[in-house]
Amino acid sequence: MAERETSRDIDQAASEWTARLDRGPLTLEQDAAFQAWLQGDPRSKGALLRAQALSMMSESAQALGPDFDPAAFEEPKQSPPGISRRKTLMWAGGAVAASTLVALGLNIPPAGAVISTGRGEIRLVPLKDGSTVLLNTASRIRIKDDAEARRVTLLEGEAYFSVARDPRPFTVEVDGRWLRTTQAGxxxxxxxxxxxxxxxxxxxxxxxxxxxxxxxxxxxxxLLLSDDPSQQPQLIAPEIVSRELSWREGKLAFEGETLSQAAETFARYSDIRIQIRDPELAREPVTGLFAANDPVGFSRAIARVFDATLEQQGDDVILTRTAAAQ
Known part of the structure; x- marks a missing residue:
């Protein structure tokens, strides 16, 4: 009788399969071997889910843009007292693994369930087939999973879908359109x-x-989904993809967006609002990688770099700049 695999062996195999899946679609032979492994032990799907989540969360963050000076944006991070873990993004170092494993400990939601996140919350949702949905701040999805298909409806917000291969198609419905795949991120x-x-x-x-x-x-x-039937997908550089997906690590990446646009992005993640009283300052371009849950730290860095004045009034962070500094 074959010796039963240890949990360590299964976790190691899950890590190897995760790395192979990230490199691209499997061949027919590889997919057959993968499916055999996945169905061979009831612990395999959970191990794969853990490996996929940890792999996704541990992607290296990096500053973007040739003119970015990391030293100019360094700011000591201190968590304000009284803020709950649920409302704070803690995706850094060991906290990444801890937060991921906490999410993985959640029960797999039943068909028909509506899953949501609050402002500033990121949530990993495991699905029955081994796929995962990572919900960004202030987002909602509805799950429908049956014998014929795997379906998720994005009701609002933003979500990253990591789809495990399965004979059933995986479908995401959004605004009357359907996105279908068998295996993708x-x-x-x-x-x-x-x-x-x-x-x-x-x-x-x-x-x-x-x-x-x-x-x-x-x-x-x-692809931006519009009413124009002639619109086609646009090929984009891998570094732009990484920048667009930096929120998965609790970070916001900018490369040339105006300060006003950056302030609007931060508003999605926090009740603290960045107000820019000077029109010229609002149009200054911003480049760098910043913690999504730290609008005050971001504002301090901006004030230092652009010679502006920062004032905090309750939940408002006000940035101004003198005429001489312009």
Missing amino acids: FRVRKLGGSPVDVLVDRGQVDLAASNRVDVALGANTR
Whole structure:
């Protein structure tokens, strides 16, 4: 009788399969071996889920842009007292693994469940098939999983889908459109009145809608879902993909956005609002990588770099600049 694998052996195999899946689609032989391993032990799917999540969270963060000076943006980080862990992003170093494992300890949600995050919260949602959904701040999804298909509806916000291979198609519904795949990693964002933004990190995702022909999105492509049937996916550089997905590590990456745009982005993650009283300062370009849960630290760095004055009034951080500094 074959000796039963230890938990360490299964975890090691899960790490190896995760690395192989990240390199691209499996061949038929590799997929058969993967499915055999996945179904061979009831512990395999949980181990794969842990390995995928830890791999995703531990991607190295880096400053973006040739003119970025990390020293100019360093700021000691102190967590304000009284803020709960649920409302604070703690995706750094050992906290990454700890937060991930806490999320993995959650029960797999039943079909029909609506999962949501509050402002400043990131949540990892495991699915029955071994796939995961990482919800960004202030986001909601509805899960539907049956014998024929795996389905998730993005109701609002932003989510990253890491789809495990399965005979059933995986479908994400958003605003009457359907994104389908068998194995991929992709981000879908639905914010306010802006067009739905789809970004494919790996694998292939097919778009289907009643008023347009199917469109295939490969790795490193992006598509804004509009009413224009002629619109095609745009190929984007891998570094831009990394920047767009930096929120998965609790970070915000900017490369040339205005300070006003950066302030709007920070507002998605915190009740603290950055107000820029000077129009010229609001138009200054910002480049760098910043903690999403630290708008005050970001504002201090901006004040230092752009010779501005910072004043905090309750939940408002006010930035101004003298005429001489302009």
